[in-house]
Amino acid sequence: MVENNNPRVFGSSMFLCLLVLMIWNKIVVVVPQAEARAFFVFGDSLVDNGNNNYLFTTARADSYPYGVDYPTHRATGRFSNGLNIPDIISEKIGSEPTLPYLSRELDGERLLVGANFASAGIGILNDTGIQFINIIRITRQLQYFEQYQQRVSALIGPEQTQRLVNQALVLITLGGNDFVNNYYLVPFSARSRQFALPNYVVYLISEYRKILVRLYELGARRVLVTGTGPLGCVPAELAQRSRNGECAAELQQASALFNPQLVQLVNQLNSEIGSDVFISANAFQSNMDFISNPQAYGFITSKVACCGQGPYNGIGLCTPASNLCPNRDVYAFWDPFHPSERANRLIVDTFMIGDSKYMHPMNLSTMLLLDSTSRT
Numbered sequence: 025m026v027e028n029n030n031p032r033v034f035g036s037s038m039f040l041c042l043l044v045l046m047i048w049n050k051i052v053v054v055v056p057q058a059e060a061r062a063f064f065v066f067g068d069s070l071v072d073n074g075n076n077n078y079l080f081t082t083a084r085a086d087s088y089p090y091g092v093d094y095p096t097h098r099a100t101g102r103f104s105n106g107l108n109i110p111d112i113i114s115e116k117i118g119s120e121p122t123l124p125y126l127s128r129e130l131d132g133e134r135l136l137v138g139a140n141f142a143s144a145g146i147g148i149l150n151d152t153g154i155q156f157i158n159i160i161r162i163t164r165q166l167q168y169f170e171q172y173q174q175r176v177s178a179l180i181g182p183e184q185t186q187r188l189v190n191q192a193l194v195l196i197t198l199g200g201n202d203f204v205n206n207y208y209l210v211p212f213s214a215r216s217r218q219f220a221l222p223n224y225v226v227y228l229i230s231e232y233r234k235i236l237v238r239l240y241e242l243g244a245r246r247v248l249v250t251g252t253g254p255l256g257c258v259p260a261e262l263a264q265r266s267r268n269g270e271c272a273a274e275l276q277q278a279s280a281l282f283n284p285q286l287v288q289l290v291n292q293l294n295s296e297i298g299s300d301v302f303i304s305a306n307a308f309q310s311n312m313d314f315i316s317n318p319q320a321y322g323f324i325t326s327k328v329a330c331c332g333q334g335p336y337n338g339i340g341l342c343t344p345a346s347n348l349c350p351n352r353d354v355y356a357f358w359d360p361f362h363p364s365e366r367a368n369r370l371i372v373d374t375f376m377i378g379d380s381k382y383m384h385p386m387n388l389s390t391m392l393l394l395d396s397t398s399r400t
């Protein structure tokens with residue numbers, strides 16, 4: 025597939041590229057603090073930087089008006105009017121945005137910035153998002169991470185590669201689609217006939233454990249694990265399930281069961297490992313702050329999507345034919361499922377500096393500080 029199809033790898037620029045890397049490594053050895061850490065991203069559409077552009081799938085954000093507020097004003101595959109959550113985290117750690125792993129531009133020196141393996145539509149389970157046809161399921165994302173490490177090894181050697189991966193920041197965002205695009209996708213879905221909701225959540229968490237353990241085995245040592253947002257409050261669910269604009273009860277119940285068990289899982293894994301490898305982010309609360317009081321955050325609404333059609337602009341997809349609001353900054357939701365860039369900024373702020381209501385066992389600014397001092 026995509027693995028070795030870039031002719032530049034074998035071209036004359038290879039020598040130049042290695043030279044640059046060697047110089048770069050020297051600088052790193054002298055001033056370790058000057059090095060921005062690598063960043064790896066796994067998960068679904070909330071964090072996909074454009075991998076699905078390269079796939080035969082219906083889960084895509086590669087046409088107008090997606091990206092209308094992106095620096096290039098072009099659609100990139102991000103499910104946002106502008107930047108998404110990983111972009112803003114990259115900004116905070118002083119890095120370039122992560123390139124999609126399937127992008128041909130992710131090559132040479134750029135590999136050292138990290139990579140984005142996320143794919144819109146996927147979930148914890150393999151059967152989540154099957155309606156989107158060809159998407160990169162989480163086990164495949166982890167295989168790509170292995171392959172990535174082999175490619176980087178060929179550039180800077182296995183030891184430096186391991187160091188880069190161990191010192192990297194990792195983000196994983198999963199779970200929402202296991203409800204929205206699986207359990208609750210249709211009435212009497214296969215999973216909802218198989219499991220009562222509480223048992224389904226227990227099953228999801230047991231599968232998520234395997235994924236997090238695998239990430240650890242692959243060298244991840246700082247992993248931000250986000251819970252789901254308030255799934256019942258997104259414009260799509262308001263349009264389909266709400267009578268008076270109240271958040272849809274069954275999806276809120278799903279989030280309320282899933283999120284605390286995810287925090288528990290993170291705590292268990294950290295205590296088994298004996299180190300704070302996993303950090304859980306209460307994305308539910310981060311979103312709920314501005315959803316329950318939009319005006320306090322400068323939004324005119326948290327119910328109506330900027331781009332869409334039907335009640336709450338929550339029906340169907342955001343396309344060139346949809347309603348489009350003139351000022352995206354005053355909408356909490358960009359499309360029927362995804363926050364606007366401004367909302368994403370508020371969410372990332374809580375990851376960075378939120379107190380224990382949002383972040384366990386620490387926030388990202390504390391983590392960055394800890395890691396920078398432990399490395400001198």
Ligand SMILES: *[C@@H]1O[C@H](CO)[C@@H](O)[C@H](O)[C@H]1NC(C)=O
Pocket residue numbers: 149150163231
């Ligand atoms: C999902 O698919 C992968 C790859 O085919 C497989 O290794 C894994 O066991 C599957 N997971 C479940 C829960 O069936």
Ligand SMILES: *[C@@H]1O[C@H](CO)[C@@H](O)[C@H](O)[C@H]1NC(C)=O
Pocket residue numbers: 376377378379380385386387389390
């Ligand atoms: C989170 O970050 C802020 C600002 O850096 C800091 O003052 C605060 O103590 C941190 N809170 C926790 C719980 O780590």
